[in-house]
Amino acid sequence: ESVVNKIAAGEIIVAPVNALKEMMENSIDAGATTIDILVKEGGLKILQITDNGSGIDKSDLPILCQRFTTSKLKTFEDLSSIQTYGFRGEALASISHIARVTVTTKTKNEACAWKVSYSAGKMMGEPKPIAGRDGTIILVEDLFYNVQSRLRSLRSPSDELAKILDCVGRYAINSKNVGFSCKKFGESQFALTVRNEADVRERVQAVFGRGTASNLIELEVPEIQGLGASASGQVSTLNFINKKSISPIFFINNRLVTCDPLRRALYQTYSSHLAKGNRPFIYLNVTIRPELVDVNVHPTKREVRFLHDEEIIEQIASQLADVLSNCDT
Ligand code: ADP
C-alpha cells in the first residue's frame, strides 16, 4: 500500500462531507431520483448512500476504485464540455484508500445485485450475488482509520453531521426531481427529507424552514447578453428577517460552488434595502457554457472561476436590483 496514495486521498477528502458530496454527485450523474443517506458518528463510523440510479455494470466493478477510472470522459473533446459533475475518476479511489468501502449495485439488466468491498483501490475478492433493487449502495466505514492526524483534527461528530446536513440540503434545493433523506444511525426520525416531486419552495422549506420559504421571490435571468449564460433561483424578499445566517447557495452548471465576487455583488445590492446585519437568503443556479468554466480547481476548493465573470455578475445583480425595487412597496 502506497503512502503516496494515502496522502493524496487525504488531501482530496478532508472531512466526511467531502466524501458525501462526491458520492451524491455520482448518484445524480447516474440519474437517481431518490438518494438516502445514513450517518453514524458524523460519517466517521458509517456514511452510506443509497440511490436508485443506473447501477454499475458488473464488469466495471474490478476497476471501480482505481484512480482515473471514470465512465464520464470518453473523448478528448469531452474535456472542454464536461456536463456531469465529476470527471477525474478520483473520488471513489481516494475514499477507498482511507476507509473501508463496500458497494452493492444492480443495473436493470441484471437479475440480482452484486456486492463487493474495496481497500486501497483494489477489489477484495469476487463480487457476490445478493438480492437488491436497481441502483447503488455505497457504504463507507471507518473513514480516516489509517489517517490518525486527520481524525484528531476533526471536531465533534455533531459538527461533521451539521456539515453533511448542510451539504445535503443545498443539493436537495438544487436537484429537482430528486428526493433526499438523511438519517442518523439508530434513530427512527429523519434529520432531513425532501420529496422528489417537491418544487423549489417546498425544498427550501424542508431544509431551512417555513420562515425562509415564505419570503421568497424568484430571480430569473433568462439570457445573459451574448454569452449564452442564464441564471435562475430564489432569493429572500425584504420582509425576510434572518436569524441565522445562511451562506449563499450557488450552483454553476449544477455543481455546488462558492463564488466570492458574486456573493459580494448580491449582498451589495441588498445592502441598501435591508436593515444592517440582516442577511438575505440567496439560491442561484447559473448555467454557463462549460468551456467558460474552470473545473480544474482543487476538489476541496469550491471557489469557481469562469470567463466574463464581471459581465455575468453585473447582469445578475442588476436583475436582483429590479426584482427588489418591485417588491419595495
Ligand atoms: P467520476 O465521478 O469522476 O467518474 P468517481 O470516482 O466519483 O469518478 O466514480 C467512478 C465511476 O464509478 C463513475 O465514473 C461511475 O461510472 C461509477 N459510479 C460511482 N458511483 C456511482 C453510482 N452511485 N451509480 C452509478 N455509477 C457510479
Ligand code: MG
Ligand atoms: Mg464522481
